[in-house]
Amino acid sequence: MNDQIKQIAQRIRELREILDVDAADLAKQVNVSVAEYNQYENAETDIPIGVIYGVAAALNVDPTVLLTGDAPRMSDYTIVRQGRGVSVERYKGYKFSSLAFNYIGRQFDPMIVDLDPMEKPPELVVHGGQEFNYVLKGTVQLVIGSREFLLEAGDSAFFNPMTPHGQRAVGGPVKFLTIINE
Template sequence: MSEKKPYEEIAPRLRGLRDACGFSVEDMAGRTGASAEEVSRFESGASEIPVSYLFKAAQACGVDTTVLISGGDAHLKAYTLIRMGEGLAVDRRKDYTYKSLAYRFTGRKMEPFIVTVPPKPEDGLTFSHHPGQEFIHMLEGRLEIHIGKTSVILQAGDSLYFDSNFPHALRGLDDKPAVFLDVII
């Protein structure tokens, strides 16, 4: 028996939330900037779900993204403190490791993560795109990011802000993982 992928566990929560809000698939598409086909695919568990989509779906329904990611509810409103090594593991992609740094804060306007990207050959890149913008600040290692037809290499201390509607792919370099702060809006 194979284990469910994280997005397969999130999919029924997405569908249930949309139903609870009384939105059709087309309504949710219009509120999130996704196509109706993408909304259906995300809700069926047929494909990975971009964090930016989860964020916009939660906003459209007036709930916290934590509800969709973990099934639990965020409770803190004034601040939340996440100590080193803590954070909610969000295994939404097989390529990267994500840890949410604000999962306990309700009413977030952004989604900050610590992301670890393993090294891989250039022909192993997986491109994705999603509505919104991203800010990356490198903490460890070296990262190659492809945005459209451009390639940029970042190292510890470097930052990059980009429009995540453009297809993008990441890989660690030098046979080491790259670790960075990723803020998705």
């Protein structure tokens, strides 16, 4: 497992223990089995971004604390220069770059997602809130439930992420903006 996932898992465990929250209770709150939760907390498997956000909400911290170990500091505005967002590799072939990580109390998270082409269909995930995707470069296969859509540069989708969904690059690398409200 890569170092970043190990660090995130360690932060989750430490914070959960400091707050005296039982792992089984936290697993229930983020809607995963105890066994699955333990795999995340022990850095045995990648932690889906939706689980990170769910854990952050359950432990009443900003997701940035779990992702970076540092709390957001800005309350009126924040500027993120090109290429300087907090990068998170959540799944093989996916790279997320958070664009508002330093803003206190944000109600949604804009992120740039870079996808490498993959042969297999995308892994489907679920999380709370609402999600918006805007394709900046390339072609994305977006799966929402049993439906599949091909989105090209300039296309967008807004959907309920409680419906299992996933994205896959088609024909080459893809870059898209996603905004998630949890």
